[in-house]
Each structure stands twice: as structure tokens, then as C-alpha cells.
Amino acid sequence: MYTLYYIQEACSLAVNTVLRELDQEVTLIRADNLSEFSVVNPAQQVPVLIDGDEKLFEGAAIMLHLTSKHPSYLFPTEQGPARRRAVEQLLFANATMHPAYSRLFFVARVMESGSVRQQLFEAAAKEINRLWGQVESQLQSQPFLGGQQASVADILLAVYSRWGAAFGVDIIIPPRTAHMIEAVTSMPGFVAALQAEQAQGV
Ligand SMILES: N[C@@H](CCC(=O)N[C@@H](CS)C(=O)NCC(=O)O)C(=O)O
Incomplete structure (x- = not known):
């Protein structure tokens, strides 16, 4: 189970989509509703992904993390x-x-x-x-x-x-x-x- 901080239709929608294509459960938290989102991400940007004890920033890094952890058609896992x-x-x-x-x-x-x-x-x-x-x-x-x-x-x-x-x-x-x-x-x-x-x- 993942938690994703998002803003509606922002770039976080891509991570939200990838999680669903990978059949992963996700809890969504709207970042623009939070008075202290800067505590979650000092850059005050979505996406932020919570994976267990780990907090991940930056959409590309999050995509690489998810597609390595859950291999699928979305991204080749083999080096080459x-x-x-x-x-x-x-x-x-x-x-x-x-x-x-x-x-x-x-x-x-x-x-x-x-x-x-x-x-x-x-x-x-x-x-x-x-x-x-x-x-x-x-x-x-x-x-x-x-x-x-x-x-x-x-x-x-x-x-x-x-x-x-x-x-x-x-x-x-x-x-x-x-x-x-x-x-x-x-x-x-x-x-x-x-x-x-x-x-x-x-
Ligand atoms: N380099 C960051 C950029 C993220 C970014 O620009 N996020 C925008 C939404 S697409 C954001 O959170 N903006 C804050 C705001 O609009 O208040 C990433 O790829 O994750």
C-alpha cells in the first residue's frame, strides 16, 4: 500500500496512473489542502510517495522506483x-x-x-x-x-x-x-x- 501526495491533474496524476496500472493500492492525500505541506516536502511540490518507512520525491525517481519494484510493460527492467x-x-x-x-x-x-x-x-x-x-x-x-x-x-x-x-x-x-x-x-x-x-x- 502506497500513499501519494497529489494536486488534481498535476504531474502527480502520472504516478497515480502508474500505481493503478501496476495494480498497487494507493491512498491519496491532496497536497493543496494541507496547511503544512512544506513539512512533507520542503520544495512544496507533488508528487511525494510514501512507501513504508521511505519518502520519495521527484516524479522520475518515483517512476523508476515503482517500475523496478513491480516489473511490467511500462518500463524495461533489464539493463541494455x-x-x-x-x-x-x-x-x-x-x-x-x-x-x-x-x-x-x-x-x-x-x-x-x-x-x-x-x-x-x-x-x-x-x-x-x-x-x-x-x-x-x-x-x-x-x-x-x-x-x-x-x-x-x-x-x-x-x-x-x-x-x-x-x-x-x-x-x-x-x-x-x-x-x-x-x-x-x-x-x-x-x-x-x-x-x-x-x-x-x-
Ligand atoms: N521536479 C519535480 C517537479 C514537480 C512539480 O513541478 N510539481 C508541480 C505540479 S506539476 C507542483 O507541485 N507545483 C506546486 C504548486 O503548483 O503549488 C518533479 O518532477 O517531481
Whole structure:
């Protein structure tokens, strides 16, 4: 049994999905309801995973921990080219695409409305669109970054893809990528994770 600190539809939704795809029980705690979340994570960020006596931070580290502990189609456990590729894709999602989206949230938080704010949103969107183009090129010969089945990187990317709509910019998701996202968001684990987060309210 795991405990996951989350914010609704934040990047923690990917960990929530992975736990369910791995058939693991999870108790959810909404981080944005806690007055002292900084005691749980001084960085004040989700996801935070509690596994027995251990507390884990950082989404990519949590994904690697879970997929090593519970081997599955989501991530190759054997050392070799397939695992190196999967690590690279996990980090592309977590350390390249996620920060590109984080710029939108940052600008929204620190800038009042106005033309500079809009310019910054558009500059961020341009970079995000370039990265979606990079994903699209990797999906020319396979439906998922993970190959024939979704990997943790696909799940992370599907979660981020839902964030753009709030900012009034054109985020362009190319067709093969849109297909991948549709397939991920139809996975039983994703549907169950989203429902569980929504059931706890906004
Ligand atoms: N490097 C961290 C980044 C996590 C992160 O940015 N989390 C966001 C949600 S996606 C967060 O908790 N933001 C705090 C807030 O919005 O108050 C990780 O990958 O776990």
C-alpha cells in the first residue's frame, strides 16, 4: 500500500496512473489542502510517495522506483539499449517537456494581464510546440514512445498535454501524438486515477 501526495491533474496524476496500472493500492492525500505541506516536502511540490518507512520525491525517481519494484510493460527492467532509451524518454518528459509547460504556470503566477504576459505565453507555447514536434517524429514508426505499449514517458506526456488549454495559446498536438494521448487517457489506470482525484473534490 502506497500513499501519494497529489494536486488534481498535476504531474502527480502520472504516478497515480502508474500505481493503478501496476495494480498497487494507493491512498491519496491532496497536497493543496494541507496547511503544512512544506513539512512533507520542503520544495512544496507533488508528487511525494510514501512507501513504508521511505519518502520519495521527484516524479522520475518515483517512476523508476515503482517500475523496478513491480516489473511490467511500462518500463524495461533489464539493463541494455531498451532501458537506456526508456530512461532517456522518461527524462525528456520530466526534465524537458514538463519545464516547458511550467513556464506557462510561472508567467500566469507572476505577471498581471497585459501584452507582455501574452507574448511570454506565446513564446512558451512555441517551445512546447517544437517539443511536441519532436515527440511526433518519434511516433512515426510506433504508436507509443514505449513501442507497441505505453511507457511511463507516454503517461507523463499525456498528463502534460491537458495543461495548455487554460492559457489562451495555441498548443498544437500533431496527429500521431494526439492518437498516443487518446490511447493513454483511455487506459483503465488513467481513468481510475483521474476519477479518484476528482472524487476527492477540487
Ligand atoms: N521536479 C519535480 C517537479 C514537480 C512539480 O513541478 N510539481 C508541480 C505540479 S506539476 C507542483 O507541485 N507545483 C506546486 C504548486 O503548483 O503549488 C518533479 O518532477 O517531481
